[in-house]
Amino acid sequence: MTDALDLVPEDVDEDALVVAVEGFSGPLDVLLVLARKQKVDLTKISVLTLVEQYMAFLDEALRRRLDLAADYLVTASWLAYLKSRLLLPAEEEPEAEEALALAEALTERLQRLEAIRGAVVQLRARARLGVGRLARGAPEGPTTATVDVVAGTLPELLRAYARAAGRSKVRRLRMERRPEVVPIDVARDALRAAVTDRSRWQRLEDALPSPLRRPTVARSGVASGFAAALELARTAEIEVRQSGTFQPLYLRAR
Amino acid sequence: MTEPSPGQSPVQPVDPVLLRRIVEALLFASAEPLSEAEIQAHLPMAVPVGPVLRDLRTDYAGRGVQIEEQSGRWAVRTAPDVAPFLERLQERSKSLSAAALETLAIIAYRQPVTRAEIEQIRGVSVSRGTLDLLVDAGWVRPRGRKPVPGRPVTWVTTPAFLDHFDLASLDDLPRLEELTGAGLFDALAEPADGADDDPKD
């Protein structure tokens, strides 16, 4: 899109204006250029004249079969409506008043666009960076270098120590192999097999078979043998005799 | 590493000459304006840099380069009046379209402003490309949404916009005198700082 400001000087004639239609950014743009042609303060333009100017512009553009966007025609019909209202006698309220308000709103929009156009011209004229003011041609920085810094927190440290120390504690806590025990039913079966003679008393330790008297299980063997002997006595399979406290236990079959 | 590391000796006394030289070097080294906080971050001592910057600005007044402040950001720039002699160094500035410049101006004066509001003033639709162009140039950015149906994004200008157009602040924008009286741009007198727009719109 070209700059309509540059393209259409204010004293351009109607023909040139129409030819330049592609340079306009829309109907409002055209209206602003037409309003400027009235060569008065934008607050004092004649909206009726503006409508006529626009219609003439449009007629000419259509006559030349220029490709106009639909909004140019929409604006034209709106302006035609506005004109009809503006031509109503002043007594015909409220229509006339409404038309005046519309005309005023149109004027304001033109003024606003004109103001922005003026601002653009002024901004362009400023000492713009790279044109009116130059920055350092060979920037040297500043730079930000990132440096890795190790960081830790006390909780992390404590947790790590607890973890390490805990691990070593487990390792040093040498778990003893679980002691071998002689189950009572094993001892009971052994005694049933060994104590079969009614005529002979034999010591509990002697009645237990040698596998149950290995040093690693001897104590358990005696304990389980004792319990088994009491059980067998209760079921009247054997008799148990002891001469006194801590004296040997003798067994025989019944 | 044997280089002195900045930022590690908060206890050393402030040497005003060194301080001024560091700030001067920082400003000259950077192509972009630096905020006072950014400058401070490079200093080995915690001292206010505002006075140093203002001293330097006075120092360079009238020279071929000058120290400029735009809304709290500082930069060294060539003096505008010598620009004609620097022609060969000037950027062949990609000239912005009238549409882009108008859109930029409307954002500058009416910010925060929605696309619909820009379109209302320009009388034509604003293409996505126009806003993209301005965002790419680093001059505008979206900020917040307007609390109306659809919650449209509102647009504001950036510090780079001020730098590019040599504006100390938004207050430095060219006045639109003939129009302020007409009340068309009253909203500009006090730029709203939230996303809330002029309620009488």
Next chain:
Amino acid sequence: MTEPSPGQSPVQPVDPVLLRRIVEALLFASAEPLSEAEIQAHLPMAVPVGPVLRDLRTDYAGRGVQIEEQSGRWAVRTAPDVAPFLERLQERSKSLSAAALETLAIIAYRQPVTRAEIEQIRGVSVSRGTLDLLVDAGWVRPRGRKPVPGRPVTWVTTPAFLDHFDLASLDDLPRLEELTGAGLFDALAEPADGADDDPKD
């Protein structure tokens, strides 16, 4: 545009101040060092620029930026002694590995301690890198040797270690029973994931 064009007023008298300002701006804005001929080409008047350049160099002596000449080409550069301040060291904190943390913790609790003792407690070997990391961080240092065969180095923590972990003294470290007793550290249940050092050392 109504700006004056350069090179069009050869008749105007040489304004030494303007000349100096133009040269200053040229040196500042140029991306490359400039020869005297190149500088001359920008000027509206035919004057020798050598004296101007030397004057400028004197002018900038002792400032944060200086005018340098190298093989006949001139440029603005920041002064070498303030250059280090242009680079801001931004610290990015990196957490210690579990292995490093455990090693550090063991040194803290059991100091002075040999590497073999650390390994014995951790149950894995301690890589050289782990100790180096802790030494680099300034948290541990070797101190003395243990009077056993091989006379291994023993390790202790430094004041920087206390400082970083905000400990007034080593006594501030809670005892292991206090840690586990508080139920905060179910260390025994916790798998020592990643705590193993590289087995080859």
